[in-house]
Amino acid sequence: MIKPSSLQKGDRVAVIAPAGPPDREHLLQGQRVLEEMGLDVVIGKNVFNAEEDLAAAGEKRLADLHEAFSDPAIRGVFCANGGFGSAKIAPMIDYEKLQSNPKIFWGYSDITYLLNAIQQFSDLVTFHGPMVASDLNDEQITKETASSFAPLFTGESIIYDSHTSRLQTIAHGTGEGPLAGGNLTLLTSGLGTPYQVKSKGSILLIEEVAEPAFRVDLMLTHLKQAGVFDEVQGVVLGNFQADPDEHFKIRKVLQNFFAHARFPVVENFLFGHCQPNYGVPLGVEATLTTSPPQLLIDSGVQ
Structure with missing residues (x-):
């Protein structure tokens, strides 16, 4: 890159x-x-x-x-x-x-x-x-x-840990690979096109806004059935902005969906439709760990 x-x-x-x-x-x-x-x-x-x-x-x-x-x-x-x-x-x-x-x-x-x-x-x-x-x-x-x-x-690398937000682990492990992803709706709409996210070997970032829990579950299922999660090395869950009742349901969807993942999954990163909203480079190498939860991202500039 x-x-x-x-x-x-x-x-x-x-x-x-x-x-x-x-x-x-x-x-x-x-x-x-x-x-x-x-x-x-x-x-x-x-x-x-x-x-x-x-x-x-x-x-x-x-x-x-x-x-x-x-x-x-x-x-x-x-x-x-x-x-x-x-x-x-x-x-x-x-x-x-x-x-x-x-x-x-x-x-x-x-x-x-x-x-x-x-x-x-x-x-x-x-x-x-x-x-x-x-x-x-x-x-x-x-x-x-x-x-x-x-x-x-x-040009500094980025360290994202619980000093930044209260990170919570859904599935334990360590993963390394280029950071990829973004908004869940747009990732789903790109499936089957030349612009589909390159998830193989990646740490995949997912965030969303104003979508109900059933839609989040449907889109995650779509990504899974399209093979997006087959070879990822980790998943970073950003903000899923919704009203409190719906947000509780969304968290349950995320926890149930990723509970038995073979790769590390950590939630509550402040990326996306939220404040603070932290910027991160995509396409650079990243390491996701869960003990304690931390995301280390290489610099995106030279």
């Missing part, structure tokens, strides 16, 4: 919206957070485009992606928010262009589809992390979320 270069203060980064337009005020608030990190932020031409024609909207969102990767002055590409439609532009991406101009690509939720597609066809490390409008706005941001951008500058 190709690691993009680390960031330095003064570097220019682009904000794009492959999954739909963000709230304008929230985006401007998030832009200020990036600027406080010392970055020069440019906003994609089509970020606020609310084109009703989905095909036309996809072409404009794709144009922002290609322009950001083509511009040698831009060192990182950060997504504004989630939404829908990322899957539609995956077949149209010029993956050779991205591979020839490696840089940080950062997002989650619906962006999961692009994180996996870019990894597979550009051999580029991508980043599952908090987004500019939805996570860095004044209402949502926490200092922990903002601090998870720091490894992009320092």
